[in-house]
Amino acid sequence: MRLSWPEVRARAQQFADSWRGESYEKGEAQSFWNDFFQVFGVPRRRVAQFERQVQKLGGGTGFIDLFWKGVMLAEQKSAGRDLAQARQQALDYLDGLKDSELPRYIVLSDFQTFEMLDLETSEETQFSLEQLPDHVEKFGFILGVTPTTFRDEDxxxxxxxxxxxxxxxxxxxxxxxxxxxxxxxxxxxxxxxxxDTGIFERNLFxxxxxxxxxxxxxxxxxxxxxxxxxxxxxxxxxxxxxxxxxxxxxxxxxxxxxxxxxxxxxxxxxxxxxxxxxxxxxxxxxxxxxxxxxxxxxxxxxxRALGAHYTSEKNILKVIGPLFLDDLRDEFERIRVLKTGRRKRLEEFHARLASMTFFDPACGCGNFLVIAYRELRQLEIDLLKELQAEREDARTLEMDVQFMSRIDVDQFYGIEIEEFPARIAETALWMMDHIMNDRLGREFGKSFARIPLKKSPNIRHADALETDWDDLLPAERCNFLLGNPPFLGAKVQTPAQRAQVRRIARLGGSGGTLDFVAAWFIKAAEYAAKADKAGAAPPRIGFVATSSICQGEQVAQLWPILFGRGGVEISFAHRPFKWGNEARGVAQVHVVIVGLDRRGRAPKDKRLFLYPSITADPQEVSVPVITAYLTDGRRLADPHVVVKEEARPINGMPSIISGSQPIDDGHYILSEEEYRELEASKPAEARWFRPFIGAQEFLNGGRRWIVHPDSIPPAELRRLPGILERIRKVREFRSRSKRKQTLEKAQTPGDFNVTVIPDRPFLVLPEVSSERRDIMPIGWLEPPVIPSNKLRILPDATLAHFALLTSAMHMAWMRLVTGRLKSDYQYGIGIVYNTFPLPPGGLETLATPRIESLAQAVLDARAAHPQATLADLYDPDAMPADLRAAHRALDRAIDRLYRRQGFDTEIERAEHLLALYEAAAATLIRRPRRSRSR
CATH class of the missing domain: 1.20.1260 (Ferritin)
Incomplete structure (x- = not known):
């Protein structure tokens, strides 16, 4: 085991006394450095060598006075010599070293002074030989003690x-x-x-x-x-x-x-x-x-995507801060400034910290537990420093410090379905324990280590959804549930996973379309309820989840369960932000952070973190209640209101539909190049193909072509062998399907699965639009174009419809309630369009010359850039100023139809619309539900 800091400082004083007055470089330099390393109890020959030969950049040969590969390079001069020359000499040597050999520290000395440069942090330190005991911790790396900084990506x-x-x-x-x-x-x-960290003797392994x-x-x-x-x-x-x-x-x-x-x-x-x-x-x-x-x-x-799979510390702190750390820090600060009873309150607070338990039921490699442990131990160190100030004899605390630390790894619990990460989680907690023990020892000048290990983390290798969490940690003993459960969407879950979610959610029928993460939320709420029923304080819950649990049709499935039989309220939340780190290959998904408490135990003031943009830093606001959409719910009669998918518009708007879906294995569709070849070789067939526009073509330009055989008169069709061959191939393709509907369509192969062929101009909205866009581009198409099912179409649309659907109000509603495809917006007819609250007075308030002229101004601004695609025009970094100004003018006018004073932010619009929806839904006479629109 390494020397304690008091022992090192005592040795440093002896070293300084011994070498005071020495000045001759060649005669004593090696003895000087041998003695210097003995200050730390590390034999120099174990880690470093003298006179390391190195090739200089200019071609000559040099000799490094002392070299420790990858750690330290030292240059020694006689007393009184200019160390600037030694510094340049040392820096020149770096060019002759391999990358793996480059040191972090350069140390210069003339026996009586030291200069030290940290090449990683650029920190420089200068001190005299007699000051060495005061600066000896700068050389902690010799003991394996390096100032530890935690960055998202190192x-x-x-x-x-x-x-x-x-x-x-x-x-x-x-x-x-x-x-x-x-x-x-x-x-x-x-x-x-x-x-390398002092658990073993330096470099023993x-x-x-x-x-x-x-x-x-x-x-x-x-x-x-x-x-x-x-x-x-x-x-x-x-x-x-x-x-x-x-x-x-x-x-x-x-x-x-x-x-x-x-x-x-x-x-x-x-x-x-x-x-x-x-x-x-x-x-x-x-x-x-x-x-x-x-x-x-x-x-x-x-x-190959190394680094893509860890959770950055910055994001972990977004969970544990509002879950427990901020409150504990605030409490500690209040105790610190007490005039009376301070010591007693500090000791009581310490005892409470030592009794807390933390449980991650999907712990993976333990990232959340490790960071939580580190922060708790740092708080304990700060507390012990305050207790030291309360003691008359500070040396007593120095003697007792190894007994004073009461927080240990056995306060941390986890479940992980794979064995290897479960074992890593244990090891990572022990590693962090050693780092914090070392930090504690340095604070109080006393070596402190927990080797041999006496306590272990409680990490269970099991399937958390098939495990009774009470068997690992009874709910009444758990203080905090936290973590980042798996995100799998409904469509990518295995049958076994879907069965687990269905069983836990108890939705009946098909089991809904809940993400896998929803099962952890439900189990956590039920786990907290057990503690409440037992008369104990239930655990607080803080989980990361995909933003889909607070958007789209999942909201109406999940949150009535959590608010209802789960009996929880949202105590804090981060609205959607981009999750990830700076590592290569990192997945960029949109997530939310949701903190839950049992109803009646939630704090009066809820913490809501808003993001001006998906990648910005959050802005915190205090609200009395948070909705399932992670908005301020104070304007709602029922803050638990959820938007339900509707089969037809409940707002008085005309119905919107999806475009044509051929299900043809591509046999009816031609690229532009294929169409031109057909036009040149078989013009009789080519004349029956019509432009086929989907979201890709609508936004980015270009076109495909499609034939609808059932539109061709039978007598004409018989003279088109190429199209007849396409019909035959489509029949064969559909006949091989396992879907009943597709098999039935094999009997009418000349028709599409869904046939939408407009005969007059129609307004279109892309099904999917990039999350980067502030405004989802919409616009008109006209025959002979056939829209694909990747477009939503509104026949007979007016400028008033266009004005409303392109407005910031509609965009705010879409972003609030729509689902996502990866991170992009997926426009759902039933959940977005059919439920969108209109301004008071309905469509009539929009059909005015002023609104129509403002809508036309948007279209005119687009037309002023004929070479640009809609993707070009609505790229937030490339959007023309005249188009942006036209949209802003239209937005202000639409905003004021909803509220005279307008709105300053999107979140204000969303909250206002949710209140309008609640009022409309409350008065709506429900009609029998038909099949859902898509």
Missing amino acids: PVNLEAAELVGRLHDALKDAGYSGHDLERFLVRIAFCLFAD VDTLESRTREDGSDTGPLLAQIFQVLNTPEDLRPRNLPADIAAFPYVNGELFAESLRIPSFDGDMREKLLEAARFDWSGISPAIFGALFQSVMDPQAR
Whole structure:
């Protein structure tokens, strides 16, 4: 075990006294640095070398005075010499080093002064030899203590995961796989981390591997098995004749090394891959991020997008902040400033922190638990510093600090369906525990470590949806439920997953179209209810979910369950924002964060985080109630109102329909090039093809062509063998279908599955529109165009209809209630158009010369740019100023039809429309429901 900081400072003082007045470089430089490393109890020869030869950029040869590969480069000069020259010399040496050798720190000295440059942070420090005891923590990296910063994306985590990935592949290719490989790699990751962070003596693991194994790797597996066995054996039970370097490994416990594994067979290449990972500096690894990256090494396909699968710390803090951390921090700050009873309240607060439990029922590699643990431990450190100030003798606390830390990993619970990430979660929590123990020790000048491990995280390898959560942690003992359950949409779930959601939701019939994540929300609400019934304070809940649970038809399925039999209220929420991190290959999905409390226990003031744009930082507002759409519900008679899909318009608008759906396997459709070839070779057939426009063509230009055989007179059709052949192929294609409706359509192959062939101009809305657009482009088409089913069409539309549907009010409603296709808006007729609340007075208020002229101004502004497609015109970065101005003028006019003072933000529009919908739905005489429009 490494020296404590008080011991290091005492040694630093002895070193300063011993070397005071020394000034000759060549004679004593090496002795100086040997003694310097002994200040930290680390033999210099174990980590660094003298006179490392390096090729200079200009072609000459230089010699680095002291070099520690990947960590430190030192240049020594005689006392009084200009260290600026030594600094330039050191920087010049960097050009001759490999990337893997580049140090983080440059240290310059003339015996009596030190200058230190951190190349990663650009921080520079200067101090005298006699000040060394006061600055000795700057050299904590010698002990394996590196100032730990946690960033959303740090290349060091990716590099470490890739190193382990290469070892994984080599082992697997050699036939070492499955459970043994997974457990083996978890152990290796712990040893690599321990070797650089003070759990082991510095570089004990890598030195043992290098010195005790042959280059051909033949004895590497047995040596590792022996090390693992020693790590699992208390010192007093080990063989007395163990070699000293093997015996130097500490007893770890925690069951990490308990299981007996098959011993892998190494070769020289595999040994080198292990050594490459071991030589890497693991002291800067974030356990929270690395866990998920480490899991990805097990899947080469996932590794191609390495980094895409972890949750950034920034986003985790968005959950745990309003769930518990902000409240705890606020309480601590209130206690800190008390004039009387301060110590007693601090101790009571500490006891409460130590009793809290945290449960992630879909924990994966433990990211949420690890960050929650780190933040709780940091709060405890701050608390202990306040308690220290209360003591008359601060040394008493320094002596007791290892007993004063009362928060431990056994307060954290998780369920994970895959075994490997479950084990990673345990290991990551232990890694974070060590980091925080080290931080605690540095704060109070006392070495503090929990080795051997006495407590373990409570991580269960199980299917959370098939597990009674009370078996792991009784609901009445749980304080906080948190996490990021799987997002799978209804259409991509396996039959077993759909059955799980259907059983948990109890919706009956087809079971609805709920995302997989909805099942965790329902189970969490029921779990909290158990605690409430038992008379205990129920756990607070904070989950991440796809934004679809608060948009589209899912809202009407899920939230009545949660508000009703679940008995919960929304206490805090982040409206949709873009989820992800800066890693390559990262998935960019839109998510919400929802915090739930049992009704009656929710705070009076709810916290709602609004995003001016999908990628902006949030703006927090306090509201009395939050709706299922994550809006301020104070204007609603029933804040639990949900918008239900309607088969026909309930707002007085004319019906809108989808375009033609051929279901023809492409036989009736031609590209522009194919059509031109047909026109040249068979003009009699080509004249029956009509332009076929879908959302892609409508927005981006271009066209396809389609034939509708049933529109051709039979006598003419018989003289068109090419089209007859297309009919035959469509009949065969439909006959092979498993869908009853398609099989029936095989009997009429000359017709489309859905036939919509307008005979007059019609207004169109694309089914899917990019989430980047502020305005979904709509416009008119006219015969002979046949619209595809990817367009929604409104026959006989007027300028008033166009004005309303292109307005900011309609866009706000669409974004509030529509579903999504990936992250793009998917315009649902039944849920968006048929329910859209009209302004007071209805359509008549829109059919005015002023509104129509403003609508025409939008169309005129488009026409002023004839070479631009609608995608060009409505790109938010490229939208012409005249078109934007025309839309703004129209928006202001439409806004004032709804409310005289208009609206400042989209969220205001959405909240106003939801109140109008509630009023309309309350007075609506429900008609028998027909089949849903799509």
